[in-house]
Amino acid sequence: MHRTWAIVEREMRRFSKSPMMIVMSMIFPLMQLVVLGYAFGGNVKHLKLAIVDQDHGVPAVKVRELASAVSSGARTVDLLDYTDSGQALTDLRNGVVNGVLTIPPDFSRRVLTNNAPRVALISDNTDTFVSASLGATVGGFISQMNAPETPVRVVGGAGLDIVEVYPYVPYIQYLLPGSITMSIFMMVMIGGGIIFIDDKARGLHEGYLVTPITKLELVAGFNISGTIKAVLAGAAITVIGSIIAGVPSPLDPVRLLRMMLVISITAFALISLMFLLMVRVSDPLMPRMMFGLLNTVLYFPSGAVYPQQGFPNWMHVIAVVDPFTYSVHAFKSLLLKNTGFSAIAGDVAYLLVFSVIAMTAATALFKRTL
Amino acid sequence: MSNAIEVREIVKKFGDFTAVNGVSFDVKDGEIFGLLGPNGAGKSTLIRMMVTLLPPTSGTATINGFDVTKKADDVRRSIGVIPQAMTSDLELSVYENLLIFAKLYGVPRETRTKLIAELLEAVELTQWADKPVKNLSGGMRRRVEIARGLVHEPRVFFLDEPTTGLDPVSRTAVWGMLRRIKSQRDLTVLITTHYMDEADKLCDRIAIVDHGKLVALDSPDALKASIPGRDPATVTLDDVFVHYTGRDLRDALQEPSAADSPFMIRR
Numbered sequence: 172m173h174r175t176w177a178i179v180e181r182e183m184r185r186f187s188k189s190p191m192m193i194v195m196s197m198i199f200p201l202m203q204l205v206v207l208g209y210a211f212g213g214n215v216k217h218l219k220l221a222i223v224d225q226d227h228g229v230p231a232v233k234v235r236e237l238a239s240a241v242s243s244g245a246r247t248v249d250l251l252d253y254t255d256s257g258q259a260l261t262d263l264r265n266g267v268v269n270g271v272l273t274i275p276p277d278f279s280r281r282v283l284t285n286n287a288p289r290v291a292l293i294s295d296n297t298d299t300f301v302s303a304s305l306g307a308t309v310g311g312f313i314s315q316m317n318a319p320e321t322p323v324r325v326v327g328g329a330g331l332d333i334v335e336v337y338p339y340v341p342y343i344q345y346l347l348p349g350s351i352t353m354s355i356f357m358m359v360m361i362g363g364g365i366i367f368i369d370d371k372a373r374g375l376h377e378g379y380l381v382t383p384i385t386k387l388e389l390v391a392g393f394n395i396s397g398t399i400k401a402v403l404a405g406a407a408i409t410v411i412g413s414i415i416a417g418v419p420s421p422l423d424p425v426r427l428l429r430m431m432l433v434i435s436i437t438a439f440a441l442i443s444l445m446f447l448l449m450v451r452v453s454d455p456l457m458p459r460m461m462f463g464l465l466n467t468v469l470y471f472p473s474g475a476v477y478p479q480q481g482f483p484n485w486m487h488v489i490a491v492v493d494p495f496t497y498s499v500h501a502f503k504s505l506l507l508k509n510t511g512f513s514a515i516a517g518d519v520a521y522l523l524v525f526s527v528i529a530m531t532a533a534t535a536l537f538k539r540t541l
Numbered sequence: 542m543s544n545a546i547e548v549r550e551i552v553k554k555f556g557d558f559t560a561v562n563g564v565s566f567d568v569k570d571g572e573i574f575g576l577l578g579p580n581g582a583g584k585s586t587l588i589r590m591m592v593t594l595l596p597p598t599s600g601t602a603t604i605n606g607f608d609v610t611k612k613a614d615d616v617r618r619s620i621g622v623i624p625q626a627m628t629s630d631l632e633l634s635v636y637e638n639l640l641i642f643a644k645l646y647g648v649p650r651e652t653r654t655k656l657i658a659e660l661l662e663a664v665e666l667t668q669w670a671d672k673p674v675k676n677l678s679g680g681m682r683r684r685v686e687i688a689r690g691l692v693h694e695p696r697v698f699f700l701d702e703p704t705t706g707l708d709p710v711s712r713t714a715v716w717g718m719l720r721r722i723k724s725q726r727d728l729t730v731l732i733t734t735h736y737m738d739e740a741d742k743l744c745d746r747i748a749i750v751d752h753g754k755l756v757a758l759d760s761p762d763a764l765k766a767s768i769p770g771r772d773p774a775t776v777t778l779d780d781v782f783v784h785y786t787g788r789d790l791r792d793a794l795q796e797p798s799a800a801d802s803p804f805m806i807r808r
Contacts, residue, residue, distance in 0.1 A: 177644035184641075185632045188673075374626030378689075381592050381622040382645040383614045541594045 174384040178392025179399070186362065186400055196358035196404040197411070204350040204412055207476065208343025215304040219268040220248040221259040228279025230316075234290060237312035238272070247308045263295055270294040270305040340507055343416045348502030349475025351408050352437060352495050356469065358404035359441045363397035364449050364458040372455050380539065390450075390534045394442050401438035406431060418506055429505050433515065433522075437498040440522040443529035444494065450536045469495045497521045544603075545570045545697050545729035546591065551600035553586050553753075560586040562753035563600065568697075568731055568746075573723065575744035576733045577778075579786050583753040584733045585625060588701050591731070592622045605696055618646070621690035625701040629685050631675035635666055638674060638685060639692050646693035660688040663722050665714075680711025684718065691722065700732045704739065712736065716743055737778035747778070751786045 186192065222238065224231050242250050251268060253259040259271045273291040281288035292309050294302040370376060379389060409430050413421035420426070448465075449458060472479070472486050473495035482490060490496050501518035504510040512519075546568035553561040561583040568574040578584045589595040591602050593613045601608060607615040629638050639657045648656060661667045664684035669677065674685055683703055690698060700719075704712040716739055723730060734740050740747055741761045749757040749764075757764060765776040768784050 173647060174645050177641055180644070181630065181633070181637075181641040184637055185630065188632045374624060374628045375630065377594065377624045377626065378628035378642070379645065380594055381617060381620070381624075382642070383617040383647070384645055540596055541589060 172388070174382070174388045175392040175395065178379075178384075178389060179396045182393070182396030183399065186396075192362050193358070193400070193404050193407065196361055196401075197354050197408050199357055200350040200354040200408055201412065201415070203353065204343065204346050205415060208341070208346045208416065211342050211476075214245070214247070215301065216246045218248050218270065218301060218305055218308075219251060220305065220309075221251045221253045221262060221268040221271040223253045223256045223259050223271060223273045225256070225276045226274045226278040228282075230279045230282040230288070231274045233316060234272075234274055234278075234313070237316055238309075241308060241312055245308075247304065260293065263293060266295070269298075269301050270309075272309060337508060338419070341417070344418055344507060345503075346476065347412050347416045347418065348499045348506055349470065349473065349495075350412055351405055351434070351502055352473070352475065352498045353466075353470060354408040355401045355405040355434065355438050355498075356441055356466070356495075358401040359397060359438065359445050360458065360462050360465075362400040363393070363442050364445045364461075365455075367393060367446075367449055368452055368455050368458050371453055377541065380541070386537045386539050387534050390446060390530065390537055394439065394446060394530060397442035397445070398435065398438045401442060402431070402435050405434035405438060409434065413506070423509075426505055426509060429512070429515075430502070433498065433501045433505065433519065436519055436522045436526070437494070437501075440494045440498070440526040440529070443526045443533060446533040447529045447536070450533045451538070469493055472496070473499045475499045494522055494525050497525075543570050544568060545572070545605060546574075546731065547601075547603040548587075548591070549601045551587070551590060551602055552598045553583075553590055553595060554598045560753055561590070561597075564750065564753070564755045565600075566748055566755060566758055568729060570729055571727065572745045573730045573732065573743055575740040575747040576731060576750060577735075577737070577740060577747055577782060578733075578750035582750045582786070584750055585701055586753075587750065588699055588731070588733065592620060592699050593617055618693070619696050621693070621695035621698045623683075623686045623690045623698075623700045623703050625705070627682055627686065629674045629682060629689065632673060634671050634673055635661070635677070635685050635688075636670040639689055642689050643692045648693050656692060656694070657688075660691055663725070664688045664718055678711070680707050680714060683707060683711070683715055687715070687718065687722070691726075694726070696727065697729045697731065700730065702733050702735065704734060704736060712739070719743070737782055741778040749782065749785045756785045757781070 220238065222235060224235065238248065238250055242248050253262075253271070256271070256273060259268065259273075262268045263271050271291075271293040273293065275289070275291070278288050278290065280286075290309075290313065292306065294305050296302045384392075409427070410421060448461065452458065468489065471477075472482065472490040473493055474490065475495065479487065479490050479496070497518035501515040501522075504514040504518075508514070544567040546566075548567070549565050550563045551561060551565070552559065552563055564583075564587060576584050576587065586595065590597045591604060591609060593609050593616050596610060601610075603609070604616045605619040607619065609616050630641075633641070636657065639660065640653070643653045643657060658667070661670055664687055666681065666684055666688065669681065674682055677685065687700075687703070690700075703719075704715050707715065719730065719732075720743065722728070732740075732744070744761060746758065746760050747764060748755055757767070759767065761778060761781075762773070764781045765778070766773040768776050768780060771780070
């Protein structure tokens with residue numbers, strides 16, 4: 172075992188002389204956290220809605236007033252009045268406006284005669300998110316128009332009260348668990364995979380292979396040192412990311428302790444996976460190519476940026492075996508819900524089993540000769 | 542005098558290509574043995590089999606009485622190896638490089654510091670002990686590797702082209718140090734080189750390998766005397782080399798090295 176520690180000591184001495192490595196492993200996940208968190212986290216605002224009023228009656232004016240209230244209140248829409256529906260549609264196609272609300276000529280008459288009055292929203296559905304937001308906004312104020320002015324005394328239908336268990340979670344906080352996992356992964360790739368293959372190409376491994384070190388000692392040495400580096404990166408981004416994302420009590424010692432456990436197991440699982448993938452690789456280009464591929468295949472199906480319930484079946488299969496899934500779930504439980512071990516026991520168990528299988532396979536595949 | 546190295550009918554094939562083809566020789570205890578041959582002759586493959594880096598396809602090699610395939614770890618404990626490529630860690634200091642390898646070889650803590658100090662003295666790097674290897678010249682780096690290869694006091698020392706790429710002064714210094722270290726220790730040395738004059742001065746016996754086969758093996762003087770029709774006093778080892786290996790250029794394609802990749806982090 173002393174040879175394993177010699178490898179760990181050598182790697183840590185090198186690491187201590189390259190402090191930029193830990194900074195580099197954190198820059199990308201932090202940038203992603205801030206940019207994606209703020210880009211996707213807010214409500215959509217200032218969508219351009221063209222209004223073509225072909226009616227001009229009192230009910231049509233009411234529609235116009237309700238739209239103006241949304242425009243000046245929530246600012247979801249900015250209103251643009253059009254007299255020519257053809258021009259409005261041309262502007263919609265050219266991207267000048269995001270939607271066209273047409274109030275037809277017989278709208279007021281139909282309202283007053285209670286004859287199924289309708290307005291039309293024509294939206295640019297090439298952007299489904301914008302289209303859905305416009306639909307919801309216009310639908311909202313049309314429902315408001317339909318609501319009785321004096322509440323009925325007897326309510327016939329069932330009502331729904333929604334109670335949220337946890338305080339409001341902004342999207343940047345929702346992203347943080349994925350960013351911590353990504354930071355661990357970055358360090359595993361930079362401080363583990365890329366350095367491992369570069370050292371191999373440079374001939375440094377030849378120096379190890381002529382010593383009496385065993386395969387297991389060598390792989391364990393690389394894994395332990397890679398885990399230590401990744402834990403440092405994960406711990407640093409947990410604290411920095413929690414502060415940036417506004418997680419309540421970011422330095423809660425009990426939660427930090429639980430986080431460190433999951434960070435350590437995640438780091439060990441990912442470094443074991445990385446060695447399993449790299450154990451027979453000798454081309455320095457390979458880990459760099461795999462970096463982007465793995466980033467996509469592991470990060471996005473994990474539920475870090477979007478709920479897994481929205482995935483197609485084939486992506487569910489990836490999500491089930493993806494170690495990121497369990498890491499992200501455990502970090503979400505601890506950071507967003509402040510749960511105990513019972514909520515993350517399954518995640519921890521999966522990551523441990525994954526680590527043991529990956530490291531055993533990597534050791535078996537490791538060639539003790541050139 | 543017993544044999545430190547015994548190689549019998551050793552063969553190494555890479556697919557259809559036979560790199561080493563039935564080579565046999567012995568190296569006596571305490572001997573400095575030179576392995577010469579043109580580029581691609583199979584010298585490095587032969588050394589790599591002897592130091593357990595490559596498994597032989599057939600045949601045997603015994604180092605200090607241990608078979609390289611059956612007792613590989615015993616072989617590794619008893620040998621020091623300086624590979625052709627520089628394998629020292631450039632970020633670490635000279636001392637750290639030696640320390641890590643002393644630990645890898647299981648050198649006891651009590652003797653480690655003293656041994657490293659003695660070796661640094663022997664290769665004249667004591668004053669540079671705390672400097673990163675990346676700041677040293679090529680010759681100094683080679684001396685670090687020599688010290689590193691001896692940090693566990695091996696009985697057989699393998700050096701694969703230790704002076705290639707060094708300027709004449711550094712080369713002379715490396716050979717001088719090897720000679721001095723050899724005189725102070727019970728050490729058998731097997732060395733490959735392209736510098737015939739150095740092999741002539743340093744080696745007790747020389748083996749010439751060509752096309753994977755052993756084509757000559759004797760002392761430098763006996764090899765010179767083996768050239769027909771020439772006065773041995775005027776024959777150089779270069780003449781011997783050309784006599785046994787011919788004048789043809791050994792142009793051949795080789796597998797691209799991963800170390801040539803432009804994507805590697807250069808340090």
